[in-house]
Every structure is written in structure tokens, then in C-alpha cells.
Amino acid sequence: MDGFDHAQPDSSADDSAELEMLKSDPEIAGMFIGEALDHLGTIEATVLALESSPGDVKLLNDMFRPFHTIKGNAGALGVVSVQETAHKVENLLDLGRSGKHAIGQDEIDVILKAVDVLTTMIGGLKLKLDNQPAPDMTAERKALMAAVEALIQGGPKPGAAAPAPSVAATIVAESMANGPAAAQVLAELASAITVAPAADTAEAAAAAAAGANRAMAANVKMDTVKVDTRKLDNLVDMVGELVIVQAMINEDPGLKGHTDERLTRNLSQLKRITTDLQRNAMAMRMMPVKQTFQKMARLVRDLGRKSGKIVELELSGEDTELDRQVVEDINDPLMHMVRNSVDHGIEDADRRIQSGKPPHGKLSLSAYHHGGSIVISVADDGAGLNTEKIRRKAVTQGLIGESDVLSDSEIHQLVFRPGFSTADKVTEISGRGVGMDVVRRNVEALRGKIEIQSVAGRGTMFMIKLPLTLAILDGLLLSAAGERYVLPTFAVCESLRPKPEQIHAIQGRPHMIQVRNALLPLASLGTLIGRHEEERPAHERIAVVIEDDGRRVALLVDELLGKQEVVIKSLGGTFSRVRGVAGGAILGDGRVGLILDAAGLTSLVCSSSALAA
Amino acid sequence: MSHAATMVESDSAADKKGAKPGKYLTFELASEEYGVPVLKVREIMKIMPITAVPQVPPHVKGVINLRGKVITVVDLRLKFGLEAQNPTDQTAIVVVEIAVDGGNVLTGIIVDSVSDVLNIVQDELEETPAFGDHVVTDYLSGMAKVKGKVKILLDLDQALGWDARSRAGE
Numbered sequence: 001m002d003g004f005d006h007a008q009p010d011s012s013a014d015d016s017a018e019l020e021m022l023k024s025d026p027e028i029a030g031m032f033i034g035e036a037l038d039h040l041g042t043i044e045a046t047v048l049a050l051e052s053s054p055g056d057v058k059l060l061n062d063m064f065r066p067f068h069t070i071k072g073n074a075g076a077l078g079v080v081s082v083q084e085t086a087h088k089v090e091n092l093l094d095l096g097r098s099g100k101h102a103i104g105q106d107e108i109d110v111i112l113k114a115v116d117v118l119t120t121m122i123g124g125l126k127l128k129l130d131n132q133p134a135p136d137m138t139a140e141r142k143a144l145m146a147a148v149e150a151l152i153q154g155g156p157k158p159g160a161a162a163p164a165p166s167v168a169a170t171i172v173a174e175s176m177a178n179g180p181a182a183a184q185v186l187a188e189l190a191s192a193i194t195v196a197p198a199a200d201t202a203e204a205a206a207a208a209a210a211g212a213n214r215a216m217a218a219n220v221k222m223d224t225v226k227v228d229t230r231k232l233d234n235l236v237d238m239v240g241e242l243v244i245v246q247a248m249i250n251e252d253p254g255l256k257g258h259t260d261e262r263l264t265r266n267l268s269q270l271k272r273i274t275t276d277l278q279r280n281a282m283a284m285r286m287m288p289v290k291q292t293f294q295k296m297a298r299l300v301r302d303l304g305r306k307s308g309k310i311v312e313l314e315l316s317g318e319d320t321e322l323d324r325q326v327v328e329d330i331n332d333p334l335m336h337m338v339r340n341s342v343d344h345g346i347e348d349a350d351r352r353i354q355s356g357k358p359p360h361g362k363l364s365l366s367a368y369h370h371g372g373s374i375v376i377s378v379a380d381d382g383a384g385l386n387t388e389k390i391r392r393k394a395v396t397q398g399l400i401g402e403s404d405v406l407s408d409s410e411i412h413q414l415v416f417r418p419g420f421s422t423a424d425k426v427t428e429i430s431g432r433g434v435g436m437d438v439v440r441r442n443v444e445a446l447r448g449k450i451e452i453q454s455v456a457g458r459g460t461m462f463m464i465k466l467p468l469t470l471a472i473l474d475g476l477l478l479s480a481a482g483e484r485y486v487l488p489t490f491a492v493c494e495s496l497r498p499k500p501e502q503i504h505a506i507q508g509r510p511h512m513i514q515v516r517n518a519l520l521p522l523a524s525l526g527t528l529i530g531r532h533e534e535e536r537p538a539h540e541r542i543a544v545v546i547e548d549d550g551r552r553v554a555l556l557v558d559e560l561l562g563k564q565e566v567v568i569k570s571l572g573g574t575f576s577r578v579r580g581v582a583g584g585a586i587l588g589d590g591r592v593g594l595i596l597d598a599a600g601l602t603s604l605v606c607s608s609s610a611l612a613a
Numbered sequence: 614m615s616h617a618a619t620m621v622e623s624d625s626a627a628d629k630k631g632a633k634p635g636k637y638l639t640f641e642l643a644s645e646e647y648g649v650p651v652l653k654v655r656e657i658m659k660i661m662p663i664t665a666v667p668q669v670p671p672h673v674k675g676v677i678n679l680r681g682k683v684i685t686v687v688d689l690r691l692k693f694g695l696e697a698q699n700p701t702d703q704t705a706i707v708v709v710e711i712a713v714d715g716g717n718v719l720t721g722i723i724v725d726s727v728s729d730v731l732n733i734v735q736d737e738l739e740e741t742p743a744f745g746d747h748v749v750t751d752y753l754s755g756m757a758k759v760k761g762k763v764k765i766l767l768d769l770d771q772a773l774g775w776d777a778r779s780r781a782g783e
Contacts (some may be wrong), residue, residue: 203769476632572718574673578668584683
């Protein structure tokens with residue numbers, strides 16, 4: 001009973017430290033809780049699927065990743081109890097994944113138990129944050145950890161059936177020290193001589209206590225609602241339509257001449273509400289990446305402390321707005337990348353000084369628009385990828401042949417292969433090889449692309465390119481060749497009505513324009529994208545100077561129609577190869593205007609003027 | 614016995630590709646009547662201004678706004694190699710669902726005029742006759758003879774899948 005008395009104050013001390021950490025940033029704590037509960041839901045579904053098709057490695061992987069994420073998040077927030085528990089289960093799953101431990105019914109039971117215990121624990125955190133009493137899960141947790149350990153120690157099946165009294169004894173000892181369930185576990189274990197029953201009894205004991213706790217956890221309510229983004233898309237589409245119809249009613253000739261005061265009042269009321277509705281619908285779907293970036297700041301600090309490295313974090317473009325879904329989904333990949341950069345990328349202070357770098361490592365996180373995409377980059381000034389090491393590892397893992405000739409960038413791509421890791425040992429931070437594989441898959445699920453650039457000794461940069469689709473764009477509306485187009489404002493430098501002497505023609509056609517001191521390639525927009533248009537003297541038209549990737553070119557258009565915020569809509573597969581067009585937008589009159597792709601146009605102009613020259 | 618066997622065979626062949634009895638929306642194109650399964654039709658609109666998209670084949674007229682969604686519009690006359698015609702009062706856009714790579718894509722087709730919704734029964738269905746090598750019959754799912762008039766039944770997934778899936782610029 002001595003052990004029992006000791007254990008209680010100890011665990012409550014741990015709890016209050018955890019709570020302190022969480023309370024320091026309730027917003028992040030809330031996100032962690034919400035996400036973790038989601039992940040647990042996913043795990044549960046996966047476990048159930050695994051039960052019906054045992055030994056499915058993909059399902060094991062699908063289960064492993066969320067555990068890994070929960071562990072990582074919990075670790076970053078200092079919730080040690082959750083972190084330890086998830087880590088323990090992860091160990092078991094890792095053995096299962098690599099085929100060293102068959103995942104059978106006992107294992108599945110334990111994993112499900114772990115989901116329950118973690119759900120209650122995390123739900124409890126939420127209650128505690130709200131200063132409400134929460135169930136004490138210490139006993140259940142310890143029993144669970146012991147059960148998992150027992151399974152791991154039990155070794156590969158069917159070895160588990162063999163007697164392993166020493167392991168059982170350890171569990172008894174451990175259980176004795178911990179919590180009220182211990183007595184019961186002890187009693188039942190006294191007669192236990194095999195590992196498998198030990199797991200069962202520990203679980204049974206925990207289950208009894210969990211009954212009461214679950215009732216408390218059921219009180220946990222979420223403050224946010226998760227909505228399928230398709231529903232949001234539909235809402236935004238319909239609201240957009242409503243705004244257009246409302247504008248049409250307002251402009252209706254039949255109503256134009258009326259003098260009815262009430263009608264006027266109602267119409268303006270309608271307009272106000274519609275505008276508010278639209279703003280709200282839009283806001284529902286967009287959010288700045290700031291929150292996610294700030295979460296990374298916390299992660300970097302904690303990771304740095306854990307690994308003894310001093311890492312400075314530089315954030316830029318936090319206000320870049322992304323689709324809510326994208327912001328949510330980008331969180332896990334970002335976390336993995338940041339963790340990788342701190343753990344593998346940035347060297348420790350001694351080595352940095354040796355290679356003539358400042359002792360502080362630097363990590364930059366940035367978000368920006370780039371040629372029809374939103375780019376999020378994670379760059380460190382660390383050692384860069386060790387191509388030789390990756391190569392060797394890939395050969396030993398059978399990913400490539402001994403004599404395969406690969407370029408550096410092809411070697412870099414290998415880090416995105418499932419199960420690939422160059423870390424020599426598995427640390428709590430990273431090194432299990434789940435990281436980059438998950439990152440790539442998550443990014444691809446967002447229809448994005450991930451690129452890697454690395455220079456030995458200088459650092460590594462990961463760039464996630466996400467499509468604009470769904471994002472709102474601030475555009476310049478213009479007309480050319482009888483159609484209206486939207487040019488993203490961020491790409492526009494200036495517009496001017498050129499004087500004849502500014503235009504330099506080659507073979508009678510305008511090809512260059514002098515804008516102040518620069519001579520820029522010039523092309524007529526309509527002709528450039530392949531529309532038929534009448535030739536008009538350049539000085540009767542307007543030149544819009546756009547910039548992409550440091551290159552500036554000028555486009556001749558007929559008229560500037562003003563600025564407009566538009567919702568970017570995909571034109572669908574049919575037009576995926578149309579150069580210079582990034583998407584479509586519904587304009588004020590309900591018609592579709594094409595959104596131009598500045599990067600595509602710039603290359604088109606450059607290649608066409610190169611041909612001409 | 615052998616007769617029954619052939620029947621079974623031709624039935625299963627019909628299941629694979631041929632037209633099934635049911636309701637069809639019929640429309641006119643260069644004085645011929647065509648039919649598409651009503652289940653595929655989402656809505657019918659009067660012709661409206663279409664935003665041209667560059668770098669696409671001539672039969673792809675462009676895009677329109679269908680209640681907030683941007684959809685592709687194909688001129689069926691041009692698609693089928695018929696002579697182009699300026700829109701009239703009767704010209705309509707029929708919005709249909711095309712199965713593409715496991716999903717459904719809405720596509721508008723421009724037709725001369727929409728005629729009717731017909732209930733076509735098995736007896737009225739006929740297999741697509743062989744027109745010879747030079748006529749591509751992939752777009753056709755069969756023929757129907759209703760009250761002495763022939764309706765050409767279209768397999769829209771075949772006819773438009775390629776446009777909806779896309780090869781712009783080729």
C-alpha cells in the first residue's frame with residue numbers, strides 16, 4: 001500500500017504540470033484536443049477494418065500514423081501522459097508493421113483499449129481546461145501500458161502462448177505501485193503464468209474503472225463543428241448566385257423607375273443582407289495560415305530544447321489565406337517537415353561552428369502566392385541532405401539497385417518513399433521513416449506537389465505547392481479579343497497607355513516596350529493565348545506589365561475594367577492544358593471570366609519573343 | 614435450342630453497350646432526331662453567352678456559369694462534323710452528366726432544339742446498324758423507331774467523355 005500512497009501525489013503533480021502547459025495557450029490546446037479526438041476516431045475505424053482483414057500492412061500503417069501524430073502533438077504541448085501512452089502503442093504497431101509481431105485479437109483488443117483510454121484522457125484534458133472535474137485515468141493508463149508492454153515482450157506469436165512468468169511478475173509489480181485497479185490486477189495475476197491472460201486481466205480491471213469515467217467524458221462538447229467542405233462549396237456557390245440575382249433585380253428596368261419607398265427600403269435591406277451573407281460564407285472557408293504557423297513556433301521551440309539545439313524561427317506570409325480544409329490538412333505535413341528539419345537538418349552548435357556557421361540554426365516558414373499556386377516552404381540552414389547516406393540506405397532497403405545511376409535530385413526524391421529514414425536510431429522526435437511519406441501523401445491529397453531542394457552544407461528547403469482552387473483572388477478585370485479576363489493583382493506591376501515611341505517593332509509587329517529604363521518583351525494578350533483578334537496600333541491600347549519569378553513582360557489589352565475579388569473555380573480536366581489560363585471566375589453579370597496565369601503568360605511571352613528574335 | 618442460345622448472347626451484348634428501354638429526351642440536330650437517357654439530363658436552358666476558352670478544338674465552345682459552377686459547353690453539330698449554325702430562338706443547351714474516371718462531370722451540349730421526352734420500349738429499340746468502316750459508331754448506343762420515325766440514341770459517356778476528361782491544346 002506504500003506504493004499506492006506514493007503514486008497518487010506523483011501523478012497529480014504530473015497532471016498539474018501538463019495542465020499548466022496547456023493553459024499557457026488554450027487555443028492551441030483546443031486544436032490539439034480536437035485533432036487528437038479526430039485521429040482517435042480514425043484509428044478506431046481502422047482497427048475495426050483490421051479485425052476483418054488481419055495482417056493488412058496498409059491498415060497497420062494507417063493506424064500507426066495517427067498514433068505518431070498524436071504522440072508528436074502531445075509531446076510538443078508537454079502532455080507527457082498522452083505522449084507516453086501513444087508512444088507505447090506505436091512501438092507495438094511498429095513491430096506489427098515490420099512483421100516482427102503478428103497483430104492478432106489480443107493486440108487489437110489492446111489497441112482499442114488504448115483508443116478508449118486516450119479518448120477519455122484527452123477528453124479529460126478539455127474538462128480540466130474548463131476547470132471541471134475530470135476522471136483520473138492514471139490506473140487505466142498504467143494498466144494499459146503494462147498490457148502493451150506485455151504483448152511486446154511476449155515476442156513474436158505464437159511465442160506469446162509460451163509461459164513467461166518473469167514478464168507477468170513485472171506487470172504485477174508495476175501494477176501494485178499504481179492506482180486502485182492494482183489490487184484487482186494483482187489478485188487475478190497471481191495465478192497467471194502466461195502473457196496473454198495477463199493482458200486480458202489488466203484490461204478487464206481497467207475496463208471496470210473506465211465505466212464510470214466514460215460517463216464523465218461524455219460531457220465533453222466541441223466548440224466547433226466540422227463540415228464537409230463540399231457542403232461549404234455548395235453554399236458559397238449558391239450565395240454567389242444569390243448575389244448576382246440580387247444585383248440583377250436591383251438593376252431591373254421594371255423596378256428602375258419606381259418611387260415606392262417601402263420597396264426601396266426592402267431592396268436595400270436585401271442587398272445588405274446578401275452582401276453580409278456572402279462575406280460570411282467566404283470567411284467560413286478561408287483562413288490565414290497564421291494559426292498553423294504559430295503552432296510550428298511552439299513546436300520548434302520545444303524541439304530545440306529537447307535536442308539541445310538553438311533554432312531561430314522566421315515566419316513570413318502568415319496572412320496568406322488558404323482554404324480552411326487546406327490549412328487543417330497542411331498541419332500534419334508541416335509538423336513532420338519542421339520536426340525533420342530540426343532533428344536531421346540543423347546541426348548542433350559545435351558542428352555548426354566547425355563549418356563556419358553561426359551557432360544558432362535558422363528555420364524559415366513562409367507562405368506566398370506563386371504563379372497560380374500557393375506555396376508553403378520550410379527552409380533550414382542545416383547540413384543539407386546527405387546524398388551518399390540516402391543512397392546507401394535506399395540500396396539496403398532495396399528501393400534502388402546497387403549500380404543505379406541517380407542524379408542528386410532523384411536521390412532527394414527517395415526521402416518521400418514509404419518507410420524511408422536515414423536516422424540511425426529511433427528518437428522520440430523522429431526517425432521512424434513515417435515523416436516524409438506522410439507529408440507527400442497529405443500534400444498530394446490536396447492536389448498539391450512537394451518539392452525538395454538541398455545543397456550539402458547549406459541547408460534544405462521543402463516547398464509545398466498547393467493549387468489556388470477554392471481560394472479567393474484579388475483580380476484586375478480587363479478585356480481583350482472580345483472576352484473579359486481576370487489577371488491576379490499580385491502579378492501586376494503597372495499598367496500604362498504606351499506612346500508610339502515606347503514601342504519597338506520587329507518585322508512590323510510590336511515586340512518590345514520601353515518602360516522607364518527597362519526594355520520589356522511585349523505581346524498582345526488575345527493573340528498570345530490563341531484567340532483571334534484584330535490588329536490595332538499599340539498606342540491605342542493598354543499595356544499591363546506583369547511579373548513572374550523576377551521576369552517582367554508587358555501584355556497589350558483593350559480595356560481595364562476595374563478590380564474585382566473573385567472566387568477561383570477550376571475549369572475541370574477539359575482545360576487543364578490551356579496555357580496562360582489558371583481557372584474561371586463568375587463575374588458580376590453571372591458570366592464566366594477566365595483567370596489568367598501570370599507564370600504561364602510570362603513564359604509564353606518569353607518563348608514567343610525568343611522565337612521572333 | 615440454338616436459337617435460344619443466340620438470344621441470350623445478343624441480350625448480354627445489349628447489356629454491355631446497347632440502349633436500354635426507358636425515358637429519353639429527344640432533340641433535333643440538323644433535321645435529325647437524337648435521344649439521350651433522361652436520367653443523364655440535369656437541365657435544359659436557352660442558349661446563353663458562352664465564354665470562349667482558347668487553345669481548344671472548335672467544337673468546345675467554352676464555359677458557362679451553371680448556378681455557381683463552371684461547366685464546359687460542347688457544340689454537338691461541330692462535334693459530329695455537321696455544318697455550324699447560328700443560334701436561333703430554339704437553340705438550347707442541354708446539361709448532361711458524363712461519367713469520367715469514376716466521377717460525374719456536368720457538360721452542356723448545344724442542340725438545335727429540344728423536342729420531347731419519349732418512353733422507348735424494348736420493341737422500338739434496334740441495334741446500331743453497321744455503317745461501314747468510315748463511320749464511327751462508338752457514340753451511338755442504338756436506334757429507336759418510334760411511330761415510324763428514327764431516333765438516334767447517343768452514348769454520351771463515349772461521345773463526350775473525351776472532351777470532359779480533356780486534351781485541350783492537342
